Amino acid sequence: MDLHVRPFTLTLSEPFVISRSADEEAEVVQVAIVHRGVVGYGEAAPDPHYGESVPGAIEFCEQAAADLGDDPFAIEAILGRVAARGDKMAARCAIDSALYDLVGKLCGQPVWRILGLDRETIPPTSYTISIDTVEGTADRARRAAGYHALKIKVGGPDDLERVRVVRGEAPDALIRVDANEAWTVEFTRDICPELVALNVELIEQPLPAAATEAYEELHAMQLPIPIVLDESCHTLPDVAAAWGRGDGVNIKLTKSGGIREALRMIHAARALGLRIMLGCMNESSLGIAPAAQISPLVDIVDLDGHLLNANDAFQGLGFERGCVLPSDEPGLGVEPLDAWP
Amino acid sequence: MDLHVRPFTLTLSEPFVISRSADEEAEVVQVAIVHRGVVGYGEAAPDPHYGESVPGAIEFCEQAAADLGDDPFAIEAILGRVAARGDKMAARCAIDSALYDLVGKLCGQPVWRILGLDRETIPPTSYTISIDTVEGTADRARRAAGYHALKIKVGGPDDLERVRVVRGEAPDALIRVDANEAWTVEFTRDICPELVALNVELIEQPLPAAATEAYEELHAMQLPIPIVLDESCHTLPDVAAAWGRGDGVNIKLTKSGGIREALRMIHAARALGLRIMLGCMNESSLGIAPAAQISPLVDIVDLDGHLLNANDAFQGLGFERGCVLPSDEPGLGVEPLDAWP
Numbered sequence: 001m002d003l004h005v006r007p008f009t010l011t012l013s014e015p016f017v018i019s020r021s022a023d024e025e026a027e028v029v030q031v032a033i034v035h036r037g038v039v040g041y042g043e044a045a046p047d048p049h050y051g052e053s054v055p056g057a058i059e060f061c062e063q064a065a066a067d068l069g070d071d072p073f074a075i076e077a078i079l080g081r082v083a084a085r086g087d088k089m090a091a092r093c094a095i096d097s098a099l100y101d102l103v104g105k106l107c108g109q110p111v112w113r114i115l116g117l118d119r120e121t122i123p124p125t126s127y128t129i130s131i132d133t134v135e136g137t138a139d140r141a142r143r144a145a146g147y148h149a150l151k152i153k154v155g156g157p158d159d160l161e162r163v164r165v166v167r168g169e170a171p172d173a174l175i176r177v178d179a180n181e182a183w184t185v186e187f188t189r190d191i192c193p194e195l196v197a198l199n200v201e202l203i204e205q206p207l208p209a210a211a212t213e214a215y216e217e218l219h220a221m222q223l224p225i226p227i228v229l230d231e232s233c234h235t236l237p238d239v240a241a242a243w244g245r246g247d248g249v250n251i252k253l254t255k256s257g258g259i260r261e262a263l264r265m266i267h268a269a270r271a272l273g274l275r276i277m278l279g280c281m282n283e284s285s286l287g288i289a290p291a292a293q294i295s296p297l298v299d300i301v302d303l304d305g306h307l308l309n310a311n312d313a314f315q316g317l318g319f320e321r322g323c324v325l326p327s328d329e330p331g332l333g334v335e336p337l338d339a340w341p
Numbered sequence: 342m343d344l345h346v347r348p349f350t351l352t353l354s355e356p357f358v359i360s361r362s363a364d365e366e367a368e369v370v371q372v373a374i375v376h377r378g379v380v381g382y383g384e385a386a387p388d389p390h391y392g393e394s395v396p397g398a399i400e401f402c403e404q405a406a407a408d409l410g411d412d413p414f415a416i417e418a419i420l421g422r423v424a425a426r427g428d429k430m431a432a433r434c435a436i437d438s439a440l441y442d443l444v445g446k447l448c449g450q451p452v453w454r455i456l457g458l459d460r461e462t463i464p465p466t467s468y469t470i471s472i473d474t475v476e477g478t479a480d481r482a483r484r485a486a487g488y489h490a491l492k493i494k495v496g497g498p499d500d501l502e503r504v505r506v507v508r509g510e511a512p513d514a515l516i517r518v519d520a521n522e523a524w525t526v527e528f529t530r531d532i533c534p535e536l537v538a539l540n541v542e543l544i545e546q547p548l549p550a551a552a553t554e555a556y557e558e559l560h561a562m563q564l565p566i567p568i569v570l571d572e573s574c575h576t577l578p579d580v581a582a583a584w585g586r587g588d589g590v591n592i593k594l595t596k597s598g599g600i601r602e603a604l605r606m607i608h609a610a611r612a613l614g615l616r617i618m619l620g621c622m623n624e625s626s627l628g629i630a631p632a633a634q635i636s637p638l639v640d641i642v643d644l645d646g647h648l649l650n651a652n653d654a655f656q657g658l659g660f661e662r663g664c665v666l667p668s669d670e671p672g673l674g675v676e677p678l679d680a681w682p
Contacts, residue, residue, distance in 0.1 A: 073450065075457030076637070099457075107448035107455070109414065114448070114455060116416030116440075116601065240612045260457065267605040268612030271581045296417070 001072060001102075003065035003095075004032040004341040007054050008043075010284060011310040014140075017130040019155025019182035020049070026282035029057040029091065030313065032341040033098040035072050038105050039341065040331065041314070042097030042290070044090035045254045045281035045305075049231075052090050060091035068095075072102040079260060089234065089257045096258025097290040097332065104331030110293070111259070111333075112326050117296040124148035124322030125301045126176055128308065131156040134165055141169035148322030149174035151204075151302060155182025160194055167198045176300075178204035181231055185214050192223050202275075202300070204250060205230040215245035228277050228300070235261055239268040248275030250302070252291075254283075259290050266297050280305040286314040289332040292324050313337060342413060342443075344406035344436075345373040345682040348395050349384075351625060352651040355481075358471040360496030360523035361390070367623035370398040370432065371654065373682045374439040376413050379446050380682065381672065382655070383438030383631070385431035386595045386622035386646075390572075393431050401432035409436075413443040420601060430575065430598045437599025438631040438673065445672030451634070452600070452674075453667050458637040465489035465663030466642045467517055469649065472497040475506055482510035489663030490515035492545075492643060496523025501535055508539045517641075519545035522572055526555050533564050543616075543641070545591060546571040556586035569618050569641070576602055580609040589616030591643070593632075595624075600631050607638050621646040627655040630673040633665050654678060 010026045017023075029044040044061070046052035067081035075096070082095055104111045112119060126149035129140045137152070144150055152166055154177045167175060177195065179188075183206040195203070202225060207214050209231040218227060226247035233242055234255040242249050249269050256262045262278075269276045276298040278291055283305035295301050303324045306312060316334035318325035327333035351367045358364075370385040385402070387393035408422035416437070423436055445452045453460060467490035470481045478493070485491055493507055495518045504518060518536065520529075524547040536544070543566060548555050550572040559568060567588035574583055575596040583590050590610050597603045603619075610617045617639040619632055624646035636642050644665045647653060657675035659666035668674035 073454040073457060074459060077459040077461075103455070103457070107450065109448065113414040114444070116414060116444070118415060118418040120418075236608070236612045240614070264608040264611065267577070267608040270605065271577045271609030271612075273581070 001068040001070060002034045003061060003068060004034070005058050005061045006030050006340070007058065008284060008313045010282060012282060012308055013310045015130065016128070016282060016308060017132065018153045019131065019180040023282065027054045028283060028287060029054055029061065029094060030286060031061050031094045031098050033068065033072070033095070033102060034341065035102055038102060040072065040098035040102030040105065041286055041334070041336065042094035042101065043283060043287035044094035045283045045287055046090040047254065047281060050089070050255070052088060057088060057091040057094070060085065060088040061094060064091070064095055072099050072106065075099050075103070075260060083257070090254045092257035093253045096260055097253070100259050100290060101331035108330050110326060110328060110330055111290070112293045112296065115294065117294070119296060119325055121296045122323045122325060123299065123301045124174070125303045125324045126151040126174065127304045128153060129166060134158050134161050137162040138165040138169055141166040144170070147173065149176065151176045151178055153178055153180065155179040160191060163195065163198055163200065174201050175199065176202050176204060179206045181205055181208040183207060185218050188218060189221060189223065192225055196224050200225060202226045202228050202248065204228045205232065212245060219245055226275055228275065230279065236264050236268060239265050239272065239274070242274060243272045246274070248277055248300070250277040250279045252279045252281065254281050259294060262294060266294070275299050277302060279303070282308065284309065284313040285317045285334050288324065289314070289317060289326065289334045292317060292326040293332060295324070342409040342411060343375045344402060344409060345375070346399050346402045347371050347681070348399065349625060349654045351623060353623060353649055354651045356471065357469070357623060357649060358473065359494045360472065360521040364623065368395045369624055369628060370395055370402065370435060371627060372402050372435045372439050374409065374413070374436070374443060375682070376443055379443060381413065381439035381443030381446065382627055382675070382677065383435035383442065384624060384628035385435035386624045386628055387431040388595065388622060391430070391596070393429060398429060398432040398435070401426065401429040402435060405432070405436055413440050413447065416440050416444070416601060424598070431595045433598035434594045437601055438594070441600050441631060442672035449671050451667060451669060451671055452631070453634045453637065456635065458635070460637060460666055462637045463664045463666060464640065464642045466644045466665045467492040467515065468645045469494065470507060475499050475502050478503040479506040479510055482507040485511070488514065490517065492517045492519055494519050494521065496520040501532060504536065504539055504541065515542050516540065517543050517545060519571070520547045522546055522549040524548060526559050529559060530562060530564065533566055537565050541566060543567045543569050543589065545569045546573065553586060560586055567616055569616065571620065577605050577609060580606050580613065580615070583615060584613045587615070589618055589641070591618040591620045593620045593622065595622050600635060603635060607635070616640050618643055620644070623649060625650065625654040626658045626675050629665065630655070630658060630667060630675045633658060633667040634673060636665070
């Protein structure tokens with residue numbers, strides 16, 4: 001199999017602001033793996049917060065081309081060789097995704113069907129409301145009227161007031177808040193009753209990932225809103241570690257290294273009674289497609305990465321009744337907008 | 342899809358004796374699910390110890406025919422409807438297996454390839470040495486010279502002496518012992534040093550499944566031999582419950598209800614750091630085939646059910662270097678010896 005790799009720059013429709021950063025564009029890495037004329041695609045969204053970069057991901061993919069062999073069905077063996085090169089999880093996700101795309105195309109079936117899944121059970125996606133002024137937040141919420149669920153980025157000034165105005169604009173929406181590690185145990189505990197009154201569904205990553213004892217302390221308080229771990233949970237061992245620290249995990253393919261590890265994590269989380277969220281980064285439709293394929297298995301979908309961009313590199317994802325839907329086409333069900341490779 | 346069902350009687354090559362029962366034959370239930378001329382096969386091995394029976398499994402399968410619909414790829418949805426009929430796990434395993442067989446055949450690929458697995462990583466199977474006299478045990482061990490691993494059924498008289506004669510006959514084999522709930526905490530603790538001296542790899546289900554606190558007590562002793570739970574572990578929630586009670590779990594498709602739940606259990610057990618054993622009942626090659634498909638994922642293989650019979654209903658499983666191997670044929674890779682259905 002041959003591997004092609006390219007960077008791709010996404011322009012965000014409006015600034016994406018969270019507690020620790022603000023971005024107006026996002027650069028991703030795309031791979032194309034060619035097997036006897038059939039092309040499998042995958043995308044990496046390297047996160048600098050985890051020490052990853054676009055040049056690092058490109059270099060990793062170029063080196064991993066030597067690990068592919070000539071049988072795309074041998075995913076476990078291929079990914080084992082690729083993993084031995086190191087923890088570039090975004091790049092590994094791109095390769096994993098491209099292999100699943102190939103396997104689906106070679107079988108003539110979308111990946112969700114090969115996995116035996118049912119698109120009817122896909123939950124609605126949340127749509128992200130970036131950190132903004134109170135009035136800017138209200139404006140963002142008004143423009144998100146088509147979404148059944150809203151995820152409000154918090155950890156800035158006026159957190160509670162911003163949740164209040166979003167609830168005012170979207171009385172029937174599911175509302176989640178995501179602090180991206182910016183809160184403390186005390187702040188989280190004290191804001192809880194107000195969030196309950198506003199019918200907030202969950203709090204994502206209130207404390208820093210390193211604050212494992214503080215998470216245990218928070219968990220022991222049995223707060224009336226579930227705590228979902230994102231920055232704290234990357235791969236399978238983190239799922240077991242989440243037990244006793246949170247009520248759920250946010251699984252992202254760019255952290256797990258792709259579909260294969262994400263499936264393992266989903267089943268482990270289910271066994272432990274953890275709620276399962278499936279999230280994303282700023283990604284093109286190619287980055288979202290593999291997550292969409294496995295989204296029937298999860299409780300909470302947060303796959304709006306491709307909906308926040310002014311441009312896209314691939315097409316094929318559907319959107320109905322608030323849900324991001326994988327297509328009926330074989331593999332990941334998305335195709336490039338240009339003639340690549 | 343249409344469903345056909347039949348009972349099939351296996352004659353065991355020699356009496357199969359464990360701590361609570363002795364059998365000279367085993368009756369299983371086979372199903373054939375037909376989709377547009379393609380046939381998927383599966384087998385149920387109902388265990389009376391779990392309140393299941395051949396007539397009960399046949400009746401369950403006949404009723405579940407109404408749940409199949411016309412899309413064999415919709416495994417999650419179909420198995421959801423079937424599961425709603427109740428906990429006849431062996432019958433549910435037969436239906437699950439037949440659907441995977443169909444999906445593989447429709448994709449033109451063996452199930453192990455669709456799952457991305459690598460046959461090279463399949464561990465050798467153990468071969469069962471039934472409870473017998475000391476001399477009878479030695480004789481059984483001599484006749485099992487072709488196997489790399491032996492599983493000695495214990496919980497009768499002369500347990501230690503029988504392990505000793507097997508070690509004498511098979512100095513290089515992996516040796517496991519399986520008490521099928523017949524021991525006590527004290528007996529298990531006291532026999533451990535002797536089993537260590539005989540290089541026994543693991544102890545399976547020493548105590549009754551209901552003795553959860555006794556298992557915790559045993560676990561706290563940190564014995565030098567891993568304890569693997571079988572009768573204590575049926576489906577996904579039991580994997581989480583095994584944490585703190587044992588060092589591993591014995592997953593059997595006839596307990597889990599098939600491949601799908603077994604995969605969930607394997608990933609959950611891996612997350613929890615539990616050793617993963619894949620076991621079987623007295624079954625034909627059809628019953629063993631779906632387990633063989635997923636056996637690259639486990640640490641300990643115990644799939645000798647079809648090797649203990651004087652007759653068989655299907656063919657296609659391989660046996661090389663002590664390992665039971667799924668074939669290169671599509672689906673489960675086994676075909677009936679008669680023209681059924």
